[in-house]
Amino acid sequence: MFFTYLRRELRRRRKAALVVASGLALGIALVIVVNSVSSGMREAQDKVLESLYGLGTDMTVTKAAPPASEGGRAGPRFRFDAQDGDEEQSNDIVMPQGFETLASSTVGKVADQSGVATAVGGLSLSVVKVDGEFKPGEFKPRENGASGGGDGGGAGGGIGAPQGEVRGGGADFDVDSYTVYGTDTTRQDLGPLTSSKITDGRTFKATETDAKVAVADAAYAKEKKYKVGSEVTVKGTKFEIVGIATADSGDAAANLYIPLKRAQTLSDSKDKVTTVYVQADDSQQIGAVKSAIQKNVPGTTVTTSADLADTVSGSLSTASDLATNVGKWLSVAVLVAAFVVAGLLTVSAVSRRVQEFGTLKALGWKSGRVTRQVVGEAMVNGLVGGALGIAVGIAGAYALTAVSPSLTAQLGAAAGGPGGGGGGPAGGLVRAGGPGGQSADKAIEIALTAPVSAATIALAVGLAVTGGLIAGAFGGWRASRLRPADALRRVE
Template identity: 65%
Template sequence: MFGIYLKRELGRRKKAALVIAMGLALGIALVITVNSVSAGMNQAQDKVLKSLYGLGTDMTVTKAQSAPKAGSSQGPSFKFGATSSSSSSQSSDRVNTQGGQALASSLVTKVGSQKGVSTAVGALTLNVTKVDGSFTQGKAKSSTTSGSSGSSQQGGPGGSGTSSTGAPQVQGGGANFNVNSYSVAGIDVTNQTLGPLSTSKITTGKTFTTAQTNAKVAIVSKSYAKTKKYKVGSTFKISSTKFTVIGIATPNSSESTIDVYVPLKQAQTLSDSKNKVTTIYVKATDSKQISAVKTTIQKNISGTTVTTSADLASTVSGSLSTASNLATSVGKWLSIAVLIAAFLVAALLTSSAVSRRVREFGTLKALGWPSRRVTRQVVGESMVNGLIGGGLGIALGLLAAYTVTAISPKLTAQLGSTGGGGGQGGGPGGGQGGPGQQATSNTLEIALNAPVSLTTIALAVGLAVTGGLIAGAMGGWRASRMRPADALRSVS
């Protein structure tokens, strides 16, 4: 009886039911769209942060570069040996540590022993500036001038001179040099799950083995290999040390800030930094306790700077940051406001529909229907309207999310400095800007997607049921208060 009556009443009031369902559908669709876009923003920010951190890295430990002493020069310098040949090729490499002041390798073990730390791995980031070219030696030529003088050497006493030889002048010569700057990361080959190389996968060749802790082998990034025309088996030199390329690394997301990867001991030898690292990559045992682990490390290991992914996220600017803030603040509040309005409209329309059914409900009560049965009937109709609205809202939300993913709008993310001793982009172990210097900005372009999770769908269904219950509760309360006498008074 309940189902038959419900079906008949909804069939008689198709327009009213459709209006209520569409109101709920729009609110639910907006919630799905905002949630899916927010999820896409989070994924995009994760991609940006993964260009600085290794996969699974929760935080990094660095030490800010000390201020230079007064009068000391921080600029690059090169020394070439002079030769007597008229044309001589010269070459020199300048290797500097970057990403912060060097830390003792023993700190890696100390950090790894802190409460809440699962794994700690050290890395040494270098910047190599190679200058090569040639000098061309100039030739000294003297010039001859003419004139007269009262006491010329050539004219004798009282005589007059006709010419004199001036100071020699160098003519010709010069220099032609090329400058090539690239980044090198020394990694712990015994644990490659953390650190700079973990952000990339080896697409050609192979990765390091645990036996190559001090081998003269290297992995180069795909972009750098393309620029230098390197392939597996190619060789190159860093400060007269010859390395063999064993693999080509392709970044998992965005462009990597590292060009060359070598075993940690080799990097320490190149930079004369024995038993030193510039960055300690840390993975926590529980991702929910990262803040507590950060506090523990800073308390027990003084003088270090601990940077978490949350700290780096605050340095991301550009259209990605702007859109993320809009989706998080304005978008969510807007969706909540629209959803509340949809619930209220559904409740008011249901209540209005009940008030127009005075004779119907009054007659049913006169026939013996109790108030709870009338209320159940109204709530049942509202629940069906809510589920219809939920189905339409899910369909509209999925369509909107699919449209965003299909268009894939491009967002830019600019990485700034956290001020903690990071390199390029402000991240520890990053690229071109060193501590004590203004970090070189790193702008990445990210394609926005709008993934819809099962949790979002479940949320939409819950909202549809909630909307139906709210509307049914208000309408049922109104219907339960009607008396059979109301139906008789409404008869004209």
């Protein structure tokens, strides 16, 4: 009887039911779109951080480099031997980049801290290569009668003074700088290289701890026309490129990756690292792990993904703030309005059915049964609105993904990284601008997406049910107050 009467009444009042369902659908669709955009913002930011940190990294441990005036590393200095004739000269400077080096034993100390699942060390290097040649000048005797000529009688002339001048000569040098990252080949599941995928060749073997092999970043390999099997020379050592790695998002942490031990040898940094990458046992305890490391490993800087996220600015940050703040309150306002409108429409519909409900009560229906009937109708309206809202919301999210613009994530120089000179943790945040180690901000373009998750769908269903219950509560309250006499008064 309940469902028969419910079906008949909904068919008879299709327009009113559709209005209520449409209002709820609009609010639910907006919530889905806003939640999907917010989720896309979080995923975009995670991609930025992942491309800098490396997959699975919760925090990094570094040590800020002091300025050169206080005993820190000075800029590169080149020396060339004077040679007779045209001589080609080449010199490489390989030096740790961005941070003060830490003893390799620091990795073990960090790994021993409570809450740390694993820790891996890495060595970020900057290579500056100067290549060119000196051209000596040619001595040209002065012509007779030229100023200062004669038999030493002119100005500057004197016995033994050269009767000519040196012309031409000089130097022509090319300066090339790139970054090299020393990777622990026995633990490749953590660190900057994990933010790239091997798209050609292979990665390092665990046994290649001191091998003369390298993995090149895809963009750098394209620029230098490297491929698998090519050779690249770093400070007189030839490395075979065994793999090409493509960064998942943004720039790679380094142009070349080589085994950690070989990187330490090239830079005269035996048993040294610049960064320790840390993975925590529990992502909820990262703050406690950070405090433990700072306390038990003094003189270091511990930076978490939350710290790094604070340095992200640009259109990505603006869009994220907009989706989180404005979008959230807009969704709440629309939902409240939809629920109130649904409730008022339901009350209005009940008021127009005074004779009906009064007659039903006169026939023996109790107030509770009438109330359940009204709530049931409102629940169906809510579920229909939820289904429509989910369909519209998913369509809107996918449409937004299809036409979404690229957003820019600007990472401040304070963030630092294997490729940079700041105090932060992650790979490639700030690149060395040249031999002097000047740093600059880094901009990464990320395509905006609006993924619809199962949690968002569940939220939409919950809102639909809630909307139906609210509307049913309004209508049920009104219906429960009706008396059989009300119906008799309105009988003409």
